Amino acid sequence: MPSIVIVGAQWGDEGKGKITDLLAEEADVIVRFQGGNNAGHTIVRGDEVYKLHLMPSGILYPGKLCIIGNGVVIDPKVLTEEITELGSGRGVDVSHLRISANAHLIMPYHKLLDQEGEARLGKLQIGTTKRGIGPCYADKASRLGIRVQDLLDEKILRQKIYAALEPKRQLLRPYEKDPILDLHSMVEEYRSLGHRLEPYIADTPPLIWDALDRGCNVVFEGAQGTLLDIDHGTYPFVTSSNPVAGSATIGSGVGPKDIDQVWGVTKAYATRVGAGPFASELDDELGDRLREAGGEYGTTTGRARRTGWLDLVALRYAVRINGLTALCVTKLDVLSGLGPLQVATRYRGPEGATFDQFPYHQSILHKATAEYEQVPGWDEDISDIRKFGDLPEAARDYLRYIEDFLKVPIVLIGVGPARDQVIRIENSAAWSGREGDRAEQQLV
Ligand code: GDP
Numbered sequence: 001m002p003s004i005v006i007v008g009a010q011w012g013d014e015g016k017g018k019i020t021d022l023l024a025e026e027a028d029v030i031v032r033f034q035g036g037n038n039a040g041h042t043i044v045r046g047d048e049v050y051k052l053h054l055m056p057s058g059i060l061y062p063g064k065l066c067i068i069g070n071g072v073v074i075d076p077k078v079l080t081e082e083i084t085e086l087g088s089g090r091g092v093d094v095s096h097l098r099i100s101a102n103a104h105l106i107m108p109y110h111k112l113l114d115q116e117g118e119a120r121l122g123k124l125q126i127g128t129t130k131r132g133i134g135p136c137y138a139d140k141a142s143r144l145g146i147r148v149q150d151l152l153d154e155k156i157l158r159q160k161i162y163a164a165l166e167p168k169r170q171l172l173r174p175y176e177k178d179p180i181l182d183l184h185s186m187v188e189e190y191r192s193l194g195h196r197l198e199p200y201i202a203d204t205p206p207l208i209w210d211a212l213d214r215g216c217n218v219v220f221e222g223a224q225g226t227l228l229d230i231d232h233g234t235y236p237f238v239t240s241s242n243p244v245a246g247s248a249t250i251g252s253g254v255g256p257k258d259i260d261q262v263w264g265v266t267k268a269y270a271t272r273v274g275a276g277p278f279a280s281e282l283d284d285e286l287g288d289r290l291r292e293a294g295g296e297y298g299t300t301t302g303r304a305r306r307t308g309w310l311d312l313v314a315l316r317y318a319v320r321i322n323g324l325t326a327l328c329v330t331k332l333d334v335l336s337g338l339g340p341l342q343v344a345t346r347y348r349g350p351e352g353a354t355f356d357q358f359p360y361h362q363s364i365l366h367k368a369t370a371e372y373e374q375v376p377g378w379d380e381d382i383s384d385i386r387k388f389g390d391l392p393e394a395a396r397d398y399l400r401y402i403e404d405f406l407k408v409p410i411v412l413i414g415v416g417p418a419r420d421q422v423i424r425i426e427n428s429a430a431w432s433g434r435e436g437d438r439a440e441q442q443l444v
């Protein structure tokens, strides 16, 4: 396995954590490259459920280098809690974690600004996770950010916090007397968090270069999803980073030539948390059934996720934006017993025009409705199936349909939350009979 970028191909929560954990078994280095603790990546191992927010999803394997890259925004309080909870709390060896000294820090005022910003937007709010992600990336771009390395020098830390706070005084006026914003105690708190994180802080790009030079396997673990990308997503209903594959290079310090493969993760249907356009949304009883069957409640905020049919127009876009070389389809098991399935194959705009490609213009995108092809569903419980050939015919046809539409091979199929509830496909072309009946030719 060479270097692989794992990205969400929809609106997040596609199952990236599970796929990364699976690939991590054969990897040497696992790197988070963007986002922050707005992410919630679930790994299920036997009876144990791990919900990771900042930790790369390779942390459960002892000895594998896990890197939080420069592109991630780190709330040091959340990170130290995650280290303690996994380490002393659950006996996970976290000594192989490394944190980029150049990553930016989420500060108490970023969280307040996130809350305030949403409150001020009223009905127009984005539905952020209120973790301070947007204001932190804004400070990074304004060159007012505080970085991990600043934690190690009290004088620099104080100066930088002071400089960052000054221009925000007006916005933070309601919190003027809040002890949370007291410069002295903030410096104290962050210094003490810095001491706790110091053993893990490193110049991380050379660690990745060295691994690549030695021919090691590197997995770059994306957070959020393509349609939440600040440049390519459904702006302004997006996050403040670039969850797309290109960002793996910038957010970790390697070049594009260092990436061999890009795997997109999609659910067998669609979900979205927070506001924004969702053309294939099921705002009805069927959508509720899908939510219950799929346990569609946010890993980070517990919010009910909006649900809908698989949107191939949006996925086709994700294929191009990320340059996907393979697709992982998760949660196929959730569709069992749902009756006939719909897949969105094009959009109809407010003035009647049809769109085969994802519309760039907000006036169209926000009002577009999905047009569907109906395909047969299946009733069987598929959660114990481990071979493609053993899936009900309708399930196989559903996957073939997706593969043929997107022209990207499906390599992994999720049939349940547990690690082993997966079907690995070595040669996905086998499904469409293009190379004869080789459906039995599967990895592991
Ligand atoms: P991530 O943010 O992309 O890592 O995804 P989340 O962890 O937020 O949400 C995915 C949810 O689906 C988690 O609860 C996973 O345990 C669960 N999950 C992942 N793959 C499958 C699958 O194939 N079937 C089922 N039923 N659940 C899955």
Ligand code: IMO
Residues within 6 Å of the ligand: 008, 011, 012, 013, 014, 038, 039, 040, 041, 126, 127, 128, 129, 130, 131, 132, 133, 134, 222, 223, 224, 225, 228, 237, 238, 239, 240, 273, 274, 275, 299
């Ligand atoms: P993972 O990595 C799903 C959504 C929020 C909101 C928008 C902006 O688990 O897939 P933010 O707090 O980032 O400013 O919120 O983005 N969002 C996610 N939705 N999965 C995530 O991460 C998300 N991270 C942010 O709900 O709509």
Ligand code: MG
Residues within 6 Å of the ligand: 012, 013, 014, 039, 040, 041, 042, 299, 300
């Ligand atoms: Mg998630």
